[in-house]
Every structure is written in C-alpha cells, then in structure tokens.
Amino acid sequence: MSAVRNWGRTEIGAAIGFVGVALIGWLDLPLAELLTVGFLSRSLQAAAPIALTAIGGLYAEKSGVFNIGVEGFMIFGAVTTAALTWLIGGETAGQNTLWMAILGSVAIVSVAAVLFAVLVIRYKADQIVAGLAVWFLGLGFGPFVAVLLWDSQNSPGLVSVENLTVPGLSELPIVGALLFDISPLVLLTAFVTIVAWAILYHTRYGYWIQAAGENPEALDTAGVSVGRVRYAAVIFSGVMAGLGGAVLLAHAGSFTGTGDTMVNGRGWIGIVAYLFGNYNPIGAAVAALLFGGLDMLQIQFQTIGIDLPNRLVNLFPYLAVIVVLTMWGSTRVPASLGDPYDSEE
Amino acid sequence: MLTVSVLERVVISAVATVLALLIGMVIVAGAGYDPAVFSRNLLDGAVGSEAAIARTLMFTTLFVLTGVSVSIAFRAGVFNIGVHGQFIVGGFATVLAILQTAPVLPEGPIGGVVLLLVGALAAIVAGGAYAAVPGVLKAYGGANEIVTTIMLNFIAIGIVGWLVEGPFRGADQSAPNTERLPEYVELPQLIYSSPDFSIVGLVVALTVTVLIAVLVRRTSFGYEMVTSGQQASAAAYAGVDAKRMVVVTMTLSGMVAGLAGAVFTVMIQGYYSDPAGIGSYGYDAIAVSLLAANNPLGVIPAGLLFGSLDSAGSYIGISSNVPAQLIDGVVGLVVLFVSAPELFRMAAKRIGLGGDEQ
Numbered sequence: 001m002s003a004v005r006n007w008g009r010t011e012i013g014a015a016i017g018f019v020g021v022a023l024i025g026w027l028d029l030p031l032a033e034l035l036t037v038g039f040l041s042r043s044l045q046a047a048a049p050i051a052l053t054a055i056g057g058l059y060a061e062k063s064g065v066f067n068i069g070v071e072g073f074m075i076f077g078a079v080t081t082a083a084l085t086w087l088i089g090g091e092t093a094g095q096n097t098l099w100m101a102i103l104g105s106v107a108i109v110s111v112a113a114v115l116f117a118v119l120v121i122r123y124k125a126d127q128i129v130a131g132l133a134v135w136f137l138g139l140g141f142g143p144f145v146a147v148l149l150w151d152s153q154n155s156p157g158l159v160s161v162e163n164l165t166v167p168g169l170s171e172l173p174i175v176g177a178l179l180f181d182i183s184p185l186v187l188l189t190a191f192v193t194i195v196a197w198a199i200l201y202h203t204r205y206g207y208w209i210q211a212a213g214e215n216p217e218a219l220d221t222a223g224v225s226v227g228r229v230r231y232a233a234v235i236f237s238g239v240m241a242g243l244g245g246a247v248l249l250a251h252a253g254s255f256t257g258t259g260d261t262m263v264n265g266r267g268w269i270g271i272v273a274y275l276f277g278n279y280n281p282i283g284a285a286v287a288a289l290l291f292g293g294l295d296m297l298q299i300q301f302q303t304i305g306i307d308l309p310n311r312l313v314n315l316f317p318y319l320a321v322i323v324v325l326t327m328w329g330s331t332r333v334p335a336s337l338g339d340p341y342d343s344e345e
Numbered sequence: 346m347l348t349v350s351v352l353e354r355v356v357i358s359a360v361a362t363v364l365a366l367l368i369g370m371v372i373v374a375g376a377g378y379d380p381a382v383f384s385r386n387l388l389d390g391a392v393g394s395e396a397a398i399a400r401t402l403m404f405t406t407l408f409v410l411t412g413v414s415v416s417i418a419f420r421a422g423v424f425n426i427g428v429h430g431q432f433i434v435g436g437f438a439t440v441l442a443i444l445q446t447a448p449v450l451p452e453g454p455i456g457g458v459v460l461l462l463v464g465a466l467a468a469i470v471a472g473g474a475y476a477a478v479p480g481v482l483k484a485y486g487g488a489n490e491i492v493t494t495i496m497l498n499f500i501a502i503g504i505v506g507w508l509v510e511g512p513f514r515g516a517d518q519s520a521p522n523t524e525r526l527p528e529y530v531e532l533p534q535l536i537y538s539s540p541d542f543s544i545v546g547l548v549v550a551l552t553v554t555v556l557i558a559v560l561v562r563r564t565s566f567g568y569e570m571v572t573s574g575q576q577a578s579a580a581a582y583a584g585v586d587a588k589r590m591v592v593v594t595m596t597l598s599g600m601v602a603g604l605a606g607a608v609f610t611v612m613i614q615g616y617y618s619d620p621a622g623i624g625s626y627g628y629d630a631i632a633v634s635l636l637a638a639n640n641p642l643g644v645i646p647a648g649l650l651f652g653s654l655d656s657a658g659s660y661i662g663i664s665s666n667v668p669a670q671l672i673d674g675v676v677g678l679v680v681l682f683v684s685a686p687e688l689f690r691m692a693a694k695r696i697g698l699g700g701d702e703q
C-alpha cells in the first residue's frame with residue numbers, strides 16, 4: 001500500500017478537484033452559477049469554526065497531547081454562548097450582547113480546558129478515553145442547558161453576527177463582497193491563523209511546543225518545563241475549540257441540541273483538517289475551507305435547482321474526511337505523542 | 346492505559362459511577378431542583394415497578410450487546426467508535442430483509458421464526474460489512490479508525506435517514522418510517538407484558554456475551570486478537586498478521602453491533618424510523634465497555650447499570666421537569682473518571698488508603 005502512502009497533498013487536492021469538475025461536467029452543472037461570490041463567503045463562514053478548532057488541536061498535538069475532545073469543547077462553546085446571549089439579552093439581544101456572550105463563553109470553556117489538561121497531563125488520563133468523555137459531556141450538557149433554559153433542546157432564534165461592511169469598498173466587484181462585507185469572525189479566524197503560524201514556526205515558544213512533542217527529554221534538559229508547555233498547548237486547544245463553537249453559534253444565530261447537536265462532527269473534521277494541513281496552521285485553515293465549501297454545496301445545489309436530496313449532499317464533508325484520511329492516513333505524528341512525560345517525580 | 350489490577354478496576358468503576366452520580370445531584374440542586382426527589386425518581390424509574398424493571402432490562406439488553414461489540418475491538422487495541430453506525434445499518438438491514446422475505450413465506454409463528462433468523466442474519470452481515478470498511482482503511486491505508494468510524498456514524502444516520510424519508514417510506518406512513526414488520530414477527534412475551542421487552546432478547550444478549558467471552562479467553566484466535574492489540578511485537582513474532590487481525594476484529598465487533606440493531610428493531614420498534622432520533626446506544630456502549638475494563642463478562646453488570654440509568658432517565662423525563670439529558674452528562678462523567686485511574690490512586694494515597702500499591 002506504499003503506493004497509496006506516497007500520494008502527496010497536491011495529488012489528492014488535484015484528485016478531489018478533478019472529481020469535482022467531473023461531477024460538474026457529468027451532471028452538466030452550470031459552473032458559473034455554482035461558484036458564486038456568495039458561495040465563497042458562505043464557505044468562509046462555514047470554515048471559520050473548523051479552522052479555529054483545527055489550529056488549537058494541532059498546537060496540542062504538536063506539544064505531544066492528542067486532544068480528541070475538541071468536538072465536545074465546540075459544543076460547550078456553542079451552548080454557553082447561546083445561553084449567555086439569552087441570559088443577557090433574550091430574544092432581542094443585539095450585537096454587543098453577542099460579543100459579550102462570546103467572551104464569557106470563552107472564559108467558561110477555558111475553565112473546562114484547564115480541568116481537562118490537568119486530567120490528561122498531571123493525572124495521565126488515557127487521552128483517547130478522556131477526549132471521548134469530553135464529547136459525551138458536551139452531548140449531554142448542551143441539550144441539558146437548552147432544556148433548562150428554553151424547555152426544548154433547541155434555542156429560539158437569538159442573534160447572529162452582523163457583517164463588517166466597509167462603505168464604498170464593498171461595492172467593488174467580487175473583492176468587495178468577499179473582503180469588505182465580511183463576518184468579523186472570519187477576519188478574526190484569518191488573524192488567528194496567521195499569528196498561530198508565526199508563533200509556531202518563528203518564535204522560541206513555538207520551538208518549545210514542537211520540542212515538547214518531538215523530544216521532551218531535550219526540552220527538559222534545556223531547562224524548560226515540558227509539563228508547562230503542554231498545559232499551555234492543551235488549554236489553548238480547548239479554548240480555540242470553544243471559540244470555534246461560539247463562532248458557529250454566532251453565524252447560525254440559534255442553538256440546536258438535537259441529534260449530535262449543531263456541531264455535528266465539525267470538531268472531528270477539524271482534527272482531519274490539521275492532519276491534512278500537515279500540522280501547519282495555514283494548511284489547516286485551507287483544509288478547513290475545503291470542508292466548509294463542501295458543507296455549503298447543498299445551498300448552492302438548491303439555489304440553482306439541482307435535485308439532490310439534502311441529507312445526501314450534507315454527507316459530502318464526512319465522505320471527504322474518509323477519503324483524505326485514507327489517502328493521507330499516516331501523518332507525521334510527533335514522536336512522543338500520547339506518552340505522559342515525567343520529569344523527576 | 347496504565348496497568349491496573351482487576352480489583353483496582355472494580356473499585357475505580359464503582360467510585361467513578363458514584364462520583365458521577367454525586368456530581369449529577371449537585372447539578373440538579375444547582376439548577377434549582379430537589380436532589381432528594383431526584384434520587385427517589387431515579388430509583389423509581391429504574392426498579393420501582395414492573396414496567397420500570399422491564400424497561401431497565403430492555404435497555405440492558407441493548408447495552409450488553411453494544412457493550413460487548415465495543416469491548417471486542419478495544420481489547421484488540423482497535424477503537425471502534427462506530428458501533429452507533431453499525432447498529433443503525435444492522436437494524437435497517439433487518440427491516441429490509443424481513444419485509445422482502447415475508448411475502449414468500451407462510452404467515453404465522455413458523456414463518457415468524459424464519460423471518461427473525463433472516464433478519465438477524467442480515468443485520469450481522471450488514472453490521473460486519475459496515476465495520477470492515479474502517480478496518481480495511483486502517484489496516485491498509487493507515488486511516489485513523491477513531492475518526493473514520495465517527496464519520497461513518499454520521500454517514501449511516503444520513504443515508505438511512507434519507508432512505509426512510511423517501512425510497513423506503515411505508516405507503517401508509519405519514520412520518521419518515523418504513524413499513525411495519527408483519528405482526529407475527531416478534532419476540533414472545535414470556536415474563537413481563539411490556540410491548541418493548543422480551544426476555545428472549547435478553548437471553549440472546551447474554552448468550553452472545555458468553556460466546557464472545559469464551560472466544561476471547563479460551564481460543565487461540567482470541568489469544569491472537571488480544572496479543573496483537575496489547576503486545577503488537579510479540580504477536581508479530583508469533584506470526585500473527587496484524588493487518589488482517591485489525592480487519593477481522595472490526596468485522597466481528599460490527600457483527601455484534603449489527604445484531605444489537607436487529608434486537609432493537611424487532612423487540613422495540615417494529616419498523617425503522619429516522620436514525621437521528623433513536624438514541625445513542627452505540628456511544629453509551631463505549632462507556633459500558635470502559636466501565637467493564639473491556640472485559641466481555643464485565644459488560645453484563647455494566648450494561649445493567651447503564652440500563653438502569655437510561656430507564657431512570659426516560660422516567661425522569663416524563664415524571665419530573667429535570668431534563669433527562671442530565672443522564673447523558675452523568676455517562677460522560679463516568680467515562681472521564683474511568684480514563685484516569687491515576688486520579689484515584691493519588692486520591693487514595695492522600696487519604697491513606699492503598700498506600701502499599703505501586
């Protein structure tokens with residue numbers, strides 16, 4: 001199977017692109033109507049939560065801890081943002097309320113992330129099992145809060161984030177609608193992506209994170225606490241996933257707690273996004289955009305009147321995850337991933 | 346996971362459950378309900394009446410089967426988080442097989458028994474095949490089975506959901522459901538007169554559990570399976586094909602999950618509905634298996650515990666205004682505590698218990 005392993009990202013990307021084009025040709029889809037500016041900006045919105053989660057997750061994994069609980073942290077982030085919005089402003093909440101709720105939610109999720117980090121680092125909990133537990137807690141806690149507040153697993157319509165519109169510039173063709181009439185949370189994601197990339201590859205702290213995963217002994221010898229670096233990375237990953245959930249909510253405008261909740265696998269897709277992006281924040285964000293685009297295809301199909309059942313089109317991202325993982329399953333996982341590290345005690 | 350003795354495992358599981366329930370109580374109190382009433386309801390809902398006991402045993406049947414399914418994979422070092430999807434695919438296959446075969450068989454008890462066997466077989470094949478996919482992808486493509494099985498859960502929900510909404514919707518169904526199974530296809534009510542529980546289902550679950558326990562512990566195949574998971578290099582020296590073992594393990598795990606789906610369909614539903622709304626047996630099964638330290642026989646008491654919890658949860662959902670989702674949170678806490686034996690060891694040391702253990 002080494003032939004499969006040797007597939008590079010470019011080849012896979014090209015293959016996916018080719019299949020896409022073939023599909024468009026085969027179904028005789030009007031390409032111009034499909035790839036609209038609206039589609040791109042919706043894809044950016046859909047990609048933002050996945051990208052934030054992916055960037056957090058890759059920091060944790062680079063430092064040597066597989067945070068498999070990001071899906072759960074996303075649910076926490078989404079439901080606490082919805083709950084705070086409701087408690088502060090109710091159904092008529094405005095933009096300020098929403099931003100306060102996002103901040104509050106991030107604060108609450110950080111507490112949960114600290115507890116998780118203590119459990120997996122200090123108490124050496126099995127990372128896979130503990131991560132799954134976080135997901136289960138989210139699946140229970142999200143709808144629980146919703147039922148408590150709204151007597152239903154779903155919230156009523158709350159408030160969604162307003163686009164940032166630059167007068168004048170937003171009138172420009174294509175670029176105007178894409179860049180100057182944009183969700184501030186998409187801009188925030190782009191900013192986080194670039195900063196995360198710069199820190200990881202161009203600061204001493206970034207090298208520490210990488211060393212904590214690749215060669216903790218060397219880092220320890222150099223006098224840096226492996227535990228501290230890992231704590232920071234794991235807490236960051238939980239907070240980023242929580243922020244991802246908050247962004248998801250702010251774009252959707254209401255909380256859905258039925259089924260697998262509104263997060264619906266996006267945390268898992270985030271994990272695949274950073275694997276596909278080779279643990280590079282920018283690569284992860286690009287992969288997230290790919291998944292976000294697949295996620296938004298159904299709206300495109302609907303608007304141009306293609307009669308594919310919604311429920312099947314919704315499955316594209318999940319199928320893509322499987323294809324990507326199979327073609328690119330064996331990523332260059334940090335050497336000491338999953339091993340608890342003891343310095344002396 | 347760290348090496349933990351059997352006794353320690355039992356203690357950890359018990360303490361984890363009690364601790365999770367206590368935290369549940371605190372949350373109940375914090376949300377403004379009376380924890381005493383809540384615990385009373387918990388007990389009533391699990392064992393308070395004949396209907397409650399039948400309901401508890403109904404959930405227990407499902408949790409034992411799905412829990413065994415998870416434990417097979419986990420013991421062999423493979424994470425099958427896809428039991429949920431295999432359960433759905435298996436149950437749907439049961440309905441399809443029975444509905445397709447029913448017209449060619451005589452009606453009545455004999456036809457019913459044959460149809461049950463056909464349905465169970467279809468479920469086992471479908472569940473096994475659906476689980477073999479991530480097994481093959483892991484063994485030969487290196488794809489992380491945790492993520493692929495979870496994706497396959499979402500895909501199973503989506504595809505079966507679409508099938509029952511459209512192509513396989515029963516002619517007389519206003520809701521997205523398949524046609525009903527013929528009335529003579531059912532498990533007999535021997536003890537409790539509950540429409541959703543038959544002791545036959547529980548007996549099937551227990552029999553499968555014992556068979557799997559024997560397979561894992563007493564056969565060379567089981568030995569190879571467990572060593573390939575726990576001591577990969579030793580297994581390789583002994584000539585075990587690790588890749589093949591991954592596929593076989595996943596398939597076996599999926600076959601049991603499929604059978605669980607068949608029992609769910611025949612014993613409880615009698616048709617197939619949108620899988621987005623059928624509960625999360627496959628996920629709770631992970632907790633059941635972990636609580637049992639992935640020991641097939643240990644799944645029986647763990648399944649009973651979770652059966653009681655779920656039964657109490659559905660009672661609480663109806664008879665009080667405490668949201669039943671709290672039970673899912675308690676399940677999550679149990680898993681969280683079970684993941685960290687070191688937490689209990691340090692706590693025990695601190696309060697002066699078990700200080701002699703390493």
